[in-house]
Amino acid sequence: MKLRILLADDHEIVRRGLRALLEKHEGWEVCGEASDGREALEKALELKPDVVIVDIGMPSLNGLDTTRQLLQHDPHFKVIVLTITDSDQVIREALDAGARGFVLKSDAARDLVAAVEALQNKRMFFTPRVNDLVLAGFLEKGQTVARNEAPKLPTLTAREREITQLLAEGNSSKEVACLLNLSTKTVETHRSNIMRKLSFHSIRDLVVYAIKNNLIQIEIPPPRTPTGPTAA
C-alpha cells in the first residue's frame, strides 16, 4: 500500500518541487495539496494522509498552529515541519506543537526524503541542530530555571493565536469573523482579551508580536547598494 502524503505550502512552485522530489520514491504518493493552514486541516481530516508536510510560514493559519490543531483532532497524524529558519524558538515551538520531523527548506532536497522515511518507520527526524537542542533540554531537566531566562509571556489560547495571526496579516475583525465562522462581536472580544493579556495598545504591537513568535514570517529585502556616481 502506498504511503500517502499531504503537502501544505503557500507557494505552488514549492509544492511542485516537493511533489517531484517525493513522487520519485516508489511507494509514495502525494494525495493532496493545501496552500494555507486552514485548507491543510480540512484536507488532512478528509484524506487521512500518513504524513503531513507543513510549511511554517503560511497565511491564515501558520504551520505550527496547523500542527497543533491536527494533533488535537487526531494524535496519530505524523507531521513534518518545513521552515526557512532553525532558531531555538522555532525548534522549541515545533517540538511543543508535536511535529515528528523538522526540515530546513534550504535542505529539503537533501533531507525531506530521509525525514519521510524516518516517519514511515515510526522514527522522528530532526536536523542536527534540533538534536543538539533536544539533548540540551534533557540535560537541563530537573535543574532550576536559568537566571538569564526571560519571564514567560502570558499564554494565548489556540483560538487567540489564530486571531492574532489573522489580525497581524491585515484582516479586520469582520474579515476574521468571516474566516473563522464567528460573530464579529466574538472576534472583538477575543481581540480585547489578546490586547489585555499582552499589554498591547495598537495593532502594530500585535504585528511585532506575531513576527517575533513566528505566527507570520517576513522576508527581509537585501541591503541597498549605492549605484551611480557618489557625492563628493
Place this chain on the structure above:
Amino acid sequence: MTNSLVGLAQTDGNCMTIRILLVDDHPVVRHGLKTLLEGHSGWEVIGEASDGAEAVEKAKDLNPDVMVLDVTMPKMNGLEACRLLRRQAPHLEILFVTQHDSPQMMREALDAGARGYVVKSNAARDLLAAVEAVSQHRVFTALTGRDATGRC
C-alpha cells in the same frame, strides 16, 4: 497585474531552443521551476545556481538566453548579480522570481537591468508567460496587487 510591451519584439524566424539558467538558493524551488519550464516545448533548463556569484560564473560558462533569478540569496544577492550581468552579458534577459511582492523592489530590479519580475506566490501562474515575454525582449511584471498589510 501589469504586462507592458517595451521596444520591438524580435523574431528571427527560427524556432531556436530558449536556454534557461535557474538561480535560487533553495533546491526545492529550483526543482519546482524546472518541472514547470521543461514542460514547455522549445525551452531547456541548461543549468542551476544557488547564489548570485555562482549565477555570474555559470552565465559566463553556459551562455543562457534567459536567467530566472531570485533576489535574496547568500554570497551575492540577485540585484547585485543582475547589475554585474548587465555589463558582462548584455544579450542575457533576466527575470526575477521572488518573494518580494513590492513595487519598490520591482522598480529596483528593473533599474538593475531585469526585463521581468514575478512574485513566487504566483510563479506557477505567471512564469511561463514571463519567460515567453522576456525571451522576446518584452517587459513582463506581475505583482499580486496586495499592499504591505496583505490587503488588496
